[in-house]
Amino acid sequence: MLTPSDLTESGLPTQESVRRFHDQGYVHLRAVLSAGEVAGFRAAAEELLAKEGPEIWGASEDETQVHYVEAAWRKHPDLRALALHPVITRSAEHLAGGPLRLYGTDVLKKDPDVHLPTVVHDDEPGLPLAGLTRTLTAWVPLVDVPADRGCLIYVPGSHRRPPEHRQVHLAGFQDYRPMEEVWPDFPFSPRVSVPMRAGDVVFHDFRTVHMAAVNTGAERRLAFASVYMDSDATYRPGVQDHPVAHLEPGAPVDGELFPLIAAGPGATR
Numbered sequence: 001m002l003t004p005s006d007l008t009e010s011g012l013p014t015q016e017s018v019r020r021f022h023d024q025g026y027v028h029l030r031a032v033l034s035a036g037e038v039a040g041f042r043a044a045a046e047e048l049l050a051k052e053g054p055e056i057w058g059a060s061e062d063e064t065q066v067h068y069v070e071a072a073w074r075k076h077p078d079l080r081a082l083a084l085h086p087v088i089t090r091s092a093e094h095l096a097g098g099p100l101r102l103y104g105t106d107v108l109k110k111d112p113d114v115h116l117p118t119v120v121h122d123d124e125p126g127l128p129l130a131g132l133t134r135t136l137t138a139w140v141p142l143v144d145v146p147a148d149r150g151c152l153i154y155v156p157g158s159h160r161r162p163p164e165h166r167q168v169h170l171a172g173f174q175d176y177r178p179m180e181e182v183w184p185d186f187p188f189s190p191r192v193s194v195p196m197r198a199g200d201v202v203f204h205d206f207r208t209v210h211m212a213a214v215n216t217g218a219e220r221r222l223a224f225a226s227v228y229m230d231s232d233a234t235y236r237p238g239v240q241d242h243p244v245a246h247l248e249p250g251a252p253v254d255g256e257l258f259p260l261i262a263a264g265p266g267a268t269r
């Protein structure tokens with residue numbers, strides 16, 4: 001690695017990074033991917049967007065927060081390589097402190113003409129999964145994301161708020177409640193913008209409250225997000241559960257659609 005990195009020589013997050021992840025609920029690691037890798041992954045993401053046509057996250061086209069292509073890793077071999085990138089997956093398990101499977105991946109595009117911020121949320125209630133303790137997301141910018149380009153904003157330490165201030169599960173979108181209702185301290189909680197350069201990676205815990213600003217810059221924000229779940233998670237019917245809806249409730253979410261990300265000896269399923 002020629003540029004300063006937050007990885008040790010063996011390619012794992014430093015002790016300080018691990019400490020910050022557990023304390024703050026997120027950690028920004030610089031210079032994880034090379035410029036050449038980023039260029040390749042960016043080309044793949046753009047190719048997929050052009051081919052698939054993105055879906056809208058938001059109530060309607062006029063109320064778009066972000067455009068996305070889901071299950072990107074199953075649709076492009078280079079994005080599979082990104083989702084299972086050895087440095088990212090080893091870092092994920094090192095931060096999480098236990099085995100993980102790939103749950104899902106999205107290509108995320110936030111254009112300058114998308115005028116809504118990304119809603120305040122944590123990832124837990126939207127995952128149709130039970131048994132989660134160490135699930136996390138890796139967010140990988142495929143272009144520079146300076147502060148004005150819809151960068152991520154975190155509420156440090158919010159992953160440690162007590163259960164009564166969390167919404168653990170959404171059986172349906174009708175159960176959705178805004179963060180300030182779920183967690184009355186939210187409006188008064190300090191938040192941190194995390195501008196990132198292409199090649200950086202930010203990891204956040206599934207309970208960390210986050211959002212993204214409007215892209216007021218001139219260039220597209222393009223990113224890739226992977227959710228890595230507890231390896232023994234089970235299906236719990238909920239919102240956006242079509243990737244797992246073929247399973248019986250309570251069944252393990254495993255197999256080749258949800259691979260172990262850093263398969264050790266004997267870890268074939």
Ligand code: NI
Binds near residue numbers: 122123210
């Ligand atoms: Ni999120």
